[in-house]
Amino acid sequence: MGDYKFAKTKLAEVIGAMSDYQVVAPVESGEVVRFAVVDDPAKVTLEFSNTNVPPKELMFPETETLFRFRLGGTDLEPEVPDAAARRAVFGIRPCDAMAYTIVEKLYNWDFPDPYFNNRREATTLVGYACAEPCANCFCPSLGGGPGSEKGLDSIAFDLGDTMYLKTLTDKGEELVKALGGVLESAGEAEARAAAKQVEEAEGKIRRSIDTEGIAEHLPELYGHPFWEQFSDRCLSCGICTFLCPTCHCFDIQDESEGLDARRARMWDTCMFSEYSLHASGHNPRPTRKERTCNRVSHKYSFFPTNFDAIACVGCGRCINYCPVNIDLLDILEKSKQADAKEAQDA
């Protein structure tokens, strides 16, 4: 596809030129950078390693209405997003974009989910390659990388003074066309510089995991005492899962205002004890041990068994933000040393 570039100083102008689209980009608000609909192109920032809250919320919002109704009535008014609407996401990191390619498998088995699918359909993703990976990035171990193109429609590279933009799909090319003449065409030099930057960035990644055999081994470790060295300090909070770009669990609740009501879904997490609690009081995952085991096993075993893809992109958020240093890679390494026989004894 095409190669383009623009001067970094013209970022606001480029964003402004996307007026045919609803533009979503990283914006600073209350000292944190988060993806938001851009009302003022000047507010868009590229000064972030990655956002605290992943852009999974762009396809799967924290809270979203499924349908509306009147209390006492039976008519349902579905609130399905328009697949034909045009939305451009600028500045998404490759790991977060790759996450969409993983969770969309789940959103499409047996019953396609129109909410996720339509949002995805409506969206053109402009990636933003990483030049400076964080301390806990390990994307190459999971098939991604600082310049990974998976799930993206185009990808931008910060080459110092210029931004180099490479389109990858028709959708990406369409967005460039809609920009009019704001972009210049780029050539070999930029492509080479970008490739070099990606290679250097990959070299800076300090953590990794060999995923070989983990999917088969983890289910054998249910109940194994080794989980306790992590679960004993787990707070049962939702940080690791809410901030995970591939965690997709949700709760559904009905809310009303007067007689107007809606059924909505909102992020939920397997780390809360209420998550699997039956109305009878029985809880199949009664302690943090079972819940920790379930979270890790779901990502690295159950999901790959069902979908042939690990539900992790190596963004490192769960490690970075865990308040008690429960380190996913540490768990996985220790799991390799754990003997399945001891799980049966326990």
Place this chain on the structure above:
Amino acid sequence: MSAEEFEPNIVAFLCNWCSYAGADLAGTSRTQYLPNVKIIRVMCSGRVNPLFLVNALQQGADGVLISGCHPGDCHYMEGNYYARRRYTLMHKLLEHVGVDPGRVNMSWVSASEGAKFKDVVEDTVTKAKEAGPMEQFRRRRINW
């Protein structure tokens, strides 16, 4: 809506033994108090959970009034003392979040103080009018 037209919604939690009887007395002695107030009778001001108050503000109240027996007169001996501590603090907390201090009010109204009840309601309404409609964290069907 201009300030003159704005008629605030006041939710009043009145204790069964004093303030509710006080409001009743105002009624039977034909002392008219402002109709902005919606009364919820509770057994004691000490029974009022601070969540009642926050929830009222969330669901459309522009001001809240909690009223109980005078100190020393509580039917349950000490319920109003607990309530006093609680709401003195809650008032401070809400103020810190940016809720206008005039929205949270507390008073002691005995069964014989029908006229005082009228004044208390008037004060509460005036303060809520000054504060204007409660918009801050009211449930507004955001993203519905």
Place this chain on the structure above:
Amino acid sequence: MVDESKLREKAAEVLAREDVRRLIGWKRGTYGFEAAPCVIKDASEAEALIFDPTCVQNPASFITLEEKKPVPRGQEADTRKIAVMVKGCDSRAIVQQLVEKAYDRDHVIVLGIPCLGVIDRRKAAALFGDVASQVSAKVDAEKVAVDVGGDVKTVDRKDILMDKCLRCRYPNPLVYDELLADEVEKWAGDEFADVGEFEGQSPEEKWAFWEEQFSKCIRCYSCRNVCPMCYCVECVVTKLQPQWTRRATDISENTVYHIQRAWHLAGRCIECMECQRVCPVDIPIMTLNRKLTRDVKEMFEYEPGVDVEAQPLLASYNPQDPEDFIM
């Protein structure tokens, strides 16, 4: 500073006792400025224990976090003690838990560690960037020495220690069975200047601030769960019958969640600042707690977590309590 080898020795000795089930302390984290709270069950694991200024977490939180499965018929409940290492601020949590009768005093063995301050990860990131290798540190009354992979840098205390440490009034544990080092001298007082400053704003300014902050909240409840004083079995924010707070994340529900959280800590917050530290979206949660702490102190001359014999603030009263707010 506490001698780590002595700390490990003591831990091993306590764990070897028959009436002790587990010990809560800290070990080195897997990267950067991280320490990890750890629960160890065997004296042989005591070797991993550390104490240095990276040990920010409050081990008292983990006493009540443990979920107990029902005891199978015919078996007896394990009633052995829990040993817990605490800094000065952490010990206040234990005092307050005892005040509230969360457990009996002889349920815990408290190993106290006088502390000169712990590192604020956010301040450290501003100074050192994103550090992958494990960091250790030493602190004294003047400076903090940070060891990043053998490269030792000295930093001014105020540039790297948590704000709570800069105004710490209780560097020495208030409750303990054994003190693992000599008591340190108190270096600061607390004038609540930050609270006063915030109060100086108009309601509109205050709300504008909180609206932006609360909008960020993703309701992961880590501030609630990490809090040593939030140990209710069923929390009112997750209760469904009746449902006070909805699960939806919007400014209304988020605000009410934060008001509730702060309110439930009125007269109970022991200022360990864990809630603010753990927040993944950097909400300055302590601003609310500090306001209440200051007001409780001024209005009721009450300070939570300092006196085991005290009555819980809101479960007691004084007929002479201030009532200038009452009409």
Place this chain on the structure above:
Amino acid sequence: MMDDTNPYLPYTAKILEAWFETPGDRCIKTFKVSFEDEKVRDTWSHRPGQCAMVGRLGTGESMFCISSSPTEEGYLRFSIMRAGKNTAALHELEAGDTMTVRGPLGNSFPVEEWEGKNIITIGGGIGQAPLRPVINYIRANKDSYGDLTVLYGARTSEDHCFKGEFEEFFSEGTTCHLSVDVEEEKWPHFVGFVPTLLMEVSPSPDNAIAVTCGPPVMINFVVQNLEKLGFAPEQIYTTLEERMKCGIGKCGRCNIGNLYVCKDGPVFSYATLKKIPEAFA
């Protein structure tokens, strides 16, 4: 059958009849419902063991097994125990009211595979609800199956679901063993827990299939006892429940291992569950 474009939209169903099966705090109420939309009513089909999300608009939805057999035409039945918020709201409903139904969901009992075999059902408490469609399906297709043996127990005789139907079984000659957990006056049948009743009856594993459902503890012991009687894991079926929100394998909470109870279940053979350690947690 589900709405093709949006699997989250439920259908409205009118309650034809509703009655209490059992008394008490955790009472069970049975609803006989029919869809309001004629098209749905005409095209609806389900298999024994399948489930549906049943709820009330404004309260929510929960997963319940369809307790009527496909051979019972013109209506669906749900037997619901009052336990939480949603079930309490459903219990308020009476004939003429409407509820929402979204389904059919999940897999079903492989009744065709079982043709020619003796079927033993072992139920406890509300666990009889998912077994009822199997029993009625087999009764309606008597010729294709061997002997049907029904074992059912509850805490007391009052706590028995579908009381009247057992009388029918006795009169039509279907082997039926009932039990109560604790001794009571004038109880002509077995006294003891269901797993004990099973050993007492001790059905032969030859050419047989055992289907069980009940509280998790009961299922555990029943399966152990079936194995003692010589049943192979492939001959034992059970139907599970977990907390569910979406019912279509997305919301995540109902997994046991890599299997989702809502879509890969609720019916599992013991041969499958045996391989998943958390299945009986």
